[in-house]
Amino acid sequence: MNVVKHDEQAHTFVLIQDGFEAHLDYNEIGKEVWNLTHTFVPGSLRGKGLASVLVKTALDAARKSGKKIIPSCSYVETYLKRNPDYSDLISE
Numbered sequence: 001m002n003v004v005k006h007d008e009q010a011h012t013f014v015l016i017q018d019g020f021e022a023h024l025d026y027n028e029i030g031k032e033v034w035n036l037t038h039t040f041v042p043g044s045l046r047g048k049g050l051a052s053v054l055v056k057t058a059l060d061a062a063r064k065s066g067k068k069i070i071p072s073c074s075y076v077e078t079y080l081k082r083n084p085d086y087s088d089l090i091s092e
Helices: 049-064 076-084 083-090
Strands: 004-007 010-018 020-029 034-040 068-071
Touching: 004 049, 010 034, 010 049, 020 049, 020 083, 034 049, 034 076, 049 083, 068 076, 076 083
Parallel strands: 034 068
Antiparallel strands: 004 010, 010 020, 020 034
């Protein structure tokens, strides 16, 4: 099972597997919006669905916290197209 930790002070979601760190970074815009800026998965862990786990965790956390998001990261944008049930989180 993949466990993602949300480091609110560093504005990142982190997943560690096999000693490697994958992460999704964001910036806060005011108190209501997260700008999801970058998703990184080390080469040896790519293709295992870890980026999807990170994005889903971040989107679920945004929803739970009442936040809207800006999908600046291309992977987040692609994830949202494949999972339209999160489209209500996109900041207008």
